[in-house]
Amino acid sequence: xxxxxxxxVAHLATLAxxxxxxxxxxxxxxxxxxxxxxxxxxxxVAGPDVPPTSHPMPLxxxxxxxxxxxxxTAEQALAMAPQAxxxxxxVPRILGDEQ
Amino acid sequence: xxxxxxxxxxxxxxxxxxxxxxxxxxxxxxxTKMFCGCPAVFGGEPNxxxxxxxxxxxxxxxxxNGKAVESAIRIGLALNCDIAEWCRxxxxxxxxxxxxxxxxxxxxxxxxxxxxxxDVTLPDEGGDGETFRVxxxxxxxxxxxGKSTHVGGSTxxxxxxxxxxxxxxRAGIPLIEIVTRPILGAGEKxxxxxxxxxxxxxxxxxxxxxxxxxxxxxxxxxxxNLSLSPKGSGTLGTRTETKNVNSFRxxxxxxxxxxxxxxxxxxxxxxxxxxxxxWHEDTGxxxxxxxKSDADDYRYFPEPDLVPVAPSREWVExxxxxxxENPVLRRARLQESWGxxxxxxxxxxxxxxxxxxxxxxxxxxxxxxxxxxxLSELSRRANDAxxxxxxxxxxxxQVAAVQALVDAGTVNDKLARxxxxxxxAGEGTPEEIxxxxxxxxxxxxxxxxxxxxxxIAENPDVADKIRDGKVAAAGALIGAVMKEMRGQADAGRVxxxxxxxxx
Numbered sequence: 086x087x088x089x090x091x092x093x094v095a096h097l098a099t100l101a102x103x104x105x106x107x108x109x110x111x112x113x114x115x116x117x118x119x120x121x122x123x124x125x126x127x128x129x130v131a132g133p134d135v136p137p138t139s140h141p142m143p144l145x146x147x148x149x150x151x152x153x154x155x156x157x158t159a160e161q162a163l164a165m166a167p168q169a170x171x172x173x174x175x176v177p178r179i180l181g182d183e184q
Numbered sequence: 185x186x187x188x189x190x191x192x193x194x195x196x197x198x199x200x201x202x203x204x205x206x207x208x209x210x211x212x213x214x215x216t217k218m219f220c221g222c223p224a225v226f227g228g229e230p231n232x233x234x235x236x237x238x239x240x241x242x243x244x245x246x247x248x249n250g251k252a253v254e255s256a257i258r259i260g261l262a263l264n265c266d267i268a269e270w271c272r273x274x275x276x277x278x279x280x281x282x283x284x285x286x287x288x289x290x291x292x293x294x295x296x297x298x299x300x301x302x303d304v305t306l307p308d309e310g311g312d313g314e315t316f317r318v319x320x321x322x323x324x325x326x327x328x329x330g331k332s333t334h335v336g337g338s339t340x341x342x343x344x345x346x347x348x349x350x351x352x353x354r355a356g357i358p359l360i361e362i363v364t365r366p367i368l369g370a371g372e373k374x375x376x377x378x379x380x381x382x383x384x385x386x387x388x389x390x391x392x393x394x395x396x397x398x399x400x401x402x403x404x405x406x407x408x409n410l411s412l413s414p415k416g417s418g419t420l421g422t423r424t425e426t427k428n429v430n431s432f433r434x435x436x437x438x439x440x441x442x443x444x445x446x447x448x449x450x451x452x453x454x455x456x457x458x459x460x461x462x463w464h465e466d467t468g469x470x471x472x473x474x475x476k477s478d479a480d481d482y483r484y485f486p487e488p489d490l491v492p493v494a495p496s497r498e499w500v501e502x503x504x505x506x507x508x509e510n511p512v513l514r515r516a517r518l519q520e521s522w523g524x525x526x527x528x529x530x531x532x533x534x535x536x537x538x539x540x541x542x543x544x545x546x547x548x549x550x551x552x553x554x555x556x557x558x559l560s561e562l563s564r565r566a567n568d569a570x571x572x573x574x575x576x577x578x579x580x581x582q583v584a585a586v587q588a589l590v591d592a593g594t595v596n597d598k599l600a601r602x603x604x605x606x607x608x609a610g611e612g613t614p615e616e617i618x619x620x621x622x623x624x625x626x627x628x629x630x631x632x633x634x635x636x637x638x639x640i641a642e643n644p645d646v647a648d649k650i651r652d653g654k655v656a657a658a659g660a661l662i663g664a665v666m667k668e669m670r671g672q673a674d675a676g677r678v679x680x681x682x683x684x685x686x687x
Contacts, residue, residue: 100481102279139272139486145494148250151214154221159231162239162352172230173349176281178334 089117188469191447193372193440196412200450202374202443203420204367205409206318206435208385210360210395211328211402212255217356218327219246219289219490224358226401230351238356240285246489248273252358253296253493254503255394256325259360260297261504262388263320268296270494273325273487281350282329290361292484295324296493302388304380305512306373316373318381319365330355360394366420374410374443379436382406386432387511399430406435408463410442412450421446422456426470429463437468445470518542522551535563537573540580547584553591557583561604578607585614598671599623625674632665632673636681639664650686658682 091114098105105113131137159172168175196202217224220237236244260267274292300320330352362385370377386404389397396403411423424446429438446456460473508514518538519529522545532538537558544554558573562583566573586603589595595603595618606617618624639661640647649657658679665678 100277100279100483139488140491142491144491145270147247147491148253149216149221149247151216151249151251152221153216153223154235156222156233156235157239159229162231162234165241170349173333173351174231174281176348176350178346178348 089114089121188445189448189452190441190444191451193444196443196447197372199415200412200443200447201368201415201417202370202439203411203413203423204364204370204374204378204439205423206364206367206378206381207407207409207425208362208382209328209405209407210259210362210389210397211404212252212358212360213393213395213403214249214251214255214358216249218249218252218325218358219356220244222353222356224356226396228353231353233353234355238284239352240283246289246487248490248493249358252325253495255358255392256296256323256360257495257500257503258392258507259362259389259394260300260323261500262392262507263297263300263302263323263362265297265300265320265323267495267500268294268298268493269497270294270492271296272492273490274484275487276326277483278481280329281348282332282355284330284352284355288326288329289487289490290326290484291324295322296495297323302381302384303512304377304384306376306380314373316370316377316380318367318377321363321365323360323362326359326361328354328357328359375436375439378408378439379432382435383432384512391508391511391514393508399432402428402430405430408435408438408442410439410446411456412443412446421450422458424456424459424461424470426461426463427473430465434463434465434468438463438470441469522555524551524555528555531559535559535573537563540573540583543580544583544587547581549584549587553587554580554583557587557600557604561601565604565608576608577610578604582607582614589614589618593674594618594624596625596671596674599625623672625672632669632678632681635665635668635673636661636678636685638668640682640685647686650682653687655683655687 091110094114094117095105095110098110163169163172163174166174212224214224216222217233217238220235222233222235222238225233237246257267271291271294273289274294275287276290276292277287279286298321300323302318302320304316304318306314306316330350331354332348332350334346334348336346364381367374367377367381382404386397386399389395389404398404399406406429408426408429409423410426411421413419413421424442426438426442429435442461449456457472457475459475461470462473463470509517515529515533515538518541519526522529522541524532532541532555535558540558541551541554544558545551549557562576562578563573566576569576586595586600586607589603590597590600599618602621602623603614603617606612606621607614611617611620643661643664646657646660650661661682662675662678665682666673666675
């Protein structure tokens with residue numbers, strides 16, 4: 086039976102950069118457990134003869150030719166940005182978290 | 185910058201065994217990005233090589249670049265890997281502004297290539313180069329991130345705090361990440377093994393022609409994993425990962441530094457903290473980065489927007505047939521056939537003109553002549569112009585044509601340099617340049633003879649010395665004649681004439 090602990094929810098919230106209060110964690114953790122249980126019931130339907138799949142269509146090797154297509158202009162690209170500067174997206178700096 | 189306590193290298197080796205691991209990211213030189221048709225070239229104006237897919241806009245759908253898959257397979261084959269019969273992309277989830285989708289499309293437990301090796305030759309110290317086998321765990325496909333520029337807080341406009349400016353031109357450029365298994369048993373040679381591995385991997389990538397592979401431009405980036413374990417224990421210690429080490433020399437220095445730093449911490453009875461480290465080129469040290477996330481934290485899952493990649497065995501074998509000769513073997517073969525000394529060959533390799541010389545020799549020039557032009561004349565010109573020698577604009581066929589003019593006695597070496605001036609100025613073929621610039625040596629015996637007579641008459645002291653048997657003095661007269669002929673004479677013929685007239 087899948088279960089998700091309050092600590093795991095808190096950890097996921099940190100990874101997802103969602104600020105959750107203690108009250109919200111108390112409220113959400115049991116709910117997420119119920120959702121996981123519901124999704125897990127699919128596993129009961131799928132027998133050992135049904136392989137897990139990540140894609141509904143039985144296709145492989147869908148490739149694109151290595152040919153340049155028109156890009157957006159910088160103006161178009163930045164039109165949706167809340168903040169832009171020097172033709173770049175301006176974003177809050179996230180310290181100590183570079184990949 | 186904190187100062188670190190370091191243990192002398194010899195003392196590290198006395199007490200610990202190092203375990204190395206190297207992760208190298210290779211930026212492919214495809215025309216387009218990994219999952220969209222935006223150009224993958226370097227240096228465009230900010231955010232001009234972006235589209236809904238590489239900006240991560242809702243609803244945009246990625247499509248895999250077939251050429252990038254081909255390059256990945258060729259790299260895998262060149263590293264003696266197995267090629268997956270079926271593999272998928274995966275989402276690596278993390279939140280950072282350089283990745284606009286909030287995940288990087290990568291591969292997780294199904295890499296396209298795995299189980300390979302590379303035999304690395306260590307620089308010899310007197311004897312033959314020692315070979316060390318580096319096992320390759322995997323090579324997988326992924327995409328590069330955007331480029332952030334951090335702006336200081338004093339001028340920041342976002343709530344008065346520090347902020348970053350992001351250019352997504354690089355986001356989505358195809359990357360191949362090549363990961364070694366832990367390299368054990370290298371001992372004192374660990375720094376040299378790390379350097380030799382990255383250096384030979386670069387040679388291989390260049391030979392495959394799949395990347396510009398310039399470390400200084402970030403086409404090839406090395407992360408160095410290192411841990412120490414008590415000598416003879418056979419265990420693996422806690423590792424640190426030093427990111428983005430950007431030269432061969434730095435790879436060697438970073439391994440050495442981390443070995444000495446780890447030993448100091450362990451000697452003090454403390455534990456190594458698993459973290460990334462930043463390499464500082466100027467000071468040659470590493471500093472703490474962030475704690476290393478567990479793979480779980482990336483919440484990898486199969487990419488639902490892309491179908492699996494299942495390279496047919498026929499395609500894999502076809503690609504195997506396109507692999508270039510192993511660079512190490514090729515270098516040895518060429519050195520032998522050209523008769524270069526080790527030192528000459530090393531200079532040729534360091535200058536990056538081995539392929540140019542090979543083509544020049546194939547076009548008819550002697551190996552020594554080809555080396556002379558590429559190594560002295562053209563390397564210097566490329567250096568002066570600040571360009572790669574291959575971008576200078578002189579082809580191996582042209583170099584061979586210039587040397588043919590020298591061999592035929594049409595020009596001498598000095599005039600040949602002016603032919604190169606003409607080639608760089610786009611004045612036509614070497615023959616046309618000789619014609620247009622009037623560079624051919626004067627073979628008119630009458631004119632030469634007259635010039636020699638004049639030189640003798642103007643330098644009676646020198647002439648007397650030669651008459652007395654001091655043949656070495658002829659150089660002064662030859663110089664005078666060459667000056668009179670404005671360099672357009674065959675110095676060998678002038679010498680003959682001088683000696684004929686005076687002895």
